[in-house]
Amino acid sequence: MEPIVQCMGLTKRFGGKTALNQIYLNLERGRIIGLLGPNGSGKTTLIKIMNGLLLPTAGDILINGLRPGVETKYRISYLPERTYLQPGMKVMEIVQYFQDFYPDFRVDRAYDMLARLQIQPYERFKNLSKGTKEKVQLILVMSRDADLYILDEPIAGVDPASRDYILHTIVQNYNRNATILLSTHLISDVEHILDEVVFIRYGSIVLQAGAEQIRRNEGKSIDRFFREVFAC
């Protein structure tokens, strides 16, 4: 089976600055993959290119064997690192919006998760706290039966108590044949759910390996290993 993501010499430049430099990367199906790297390493740029929000300067990228476009957007469920929903809409209206545009959206799953977090469907999005907004966005993304979930910093804005719930939500609700690509700085919080990690620095991939393989070979946690690799 072909990989869900294939990057071939992927390069992105902003003016004179190179954000991604000749990236070759394959992401297999059915795995939870951590995209790890310090600030400005190119994680979000790579994620945006996968979602068609940025166009590469050179090289190629295939999602499900296709270049980013309408077809790939049917298969990707994307959580950006920012608040991207219309503030004036009610939560139930946003759920309806997702249902209207994504055939794989599961309304019952969304309402079930909202109820568990005691988020009222008639609340306006702008009236929710920052953490609750992030939870709503995550619920919407995880309520789809996608082939690829791309989560950019999904736990950065929530309190430690909620992080476990969010990670639990991610693990419990994704399609088992799908891949989750999870970008985060909070490695210690997520490393127990990761199957694989990709380290990125200065726009280049420096390591791609199984999470268990790193722990066994290095004799330390991924968090510890990350701190050593990216020590300033």
Added chain:
Amino acid sequence: MLAKLIKYEWQSTWKLLVPANLLIVVMTILACITVRLDVFDAYNEGMIFSVIAIILTYVGSMFVVMIGTGIYLIYRFYTSTYGEQGYLLHTLPVDKHYIVVAKVLVSTAWVMLSTCLIYLSVLLLFNEEGDIFTQIIDSIKGSAMWSGTEDVNAFAVIMTLIAGVVLMFARILKVTACISLGQLSNNHKLLAAFGFYFLVYIAQQIMNGIYYAILGYINKITGDWYYGKSWEYSLLSGLIYAVVFYLVTWYIMDKKLNLE
């Protein structure tokens, strides 16, 4: 998908623009009642002051609604397309043509609604007597004659109206194209959009100048003023501008998108 995009675009804008258009209706009723009071004949200082205040509020409201609608629609296009909400819009599994069409159709509908309401409002305010429909036709005939159409018949009136709608589409697409062109800049994208708008405006003025120079030359040679019929030029130039600005907006959204 296009119908869904239109539905959500409409829902996103109506909460502000319906009250704005209702304000036109309310102010028109107030102003119409006020100007028909014989306060100036039956000299009453207090009443005259109130009437002047209402008329000034009426005029101000019309300006605020017209300019406010334009600014709001520009803001809405910018934030929902190239701002944070663009992250949702551009990850929807929909063709970029649909996105442009939905936004432009809804914006044009709002601008046309406001324009028509203000137009009707002014006609009603100064309508001494007679049928309002006849007055509308007369005013369109007047604008057609004023802008060069010699033989003002029903066909010319309809074509003048169509040309007006096409020009409205072209104006809105000019704004979307310039905002999109501004996104090509690495920094100061909004400033770049204003810069592009200014450049496009100058280019349009130059093209208008060239057209009228050629027209004058042809007229001088042939002695025929046929080509001076204004709706033809408005319709043709409007169509060309609309197509060009549409393609620019779509091309940047589809092939040059850079949501940084």
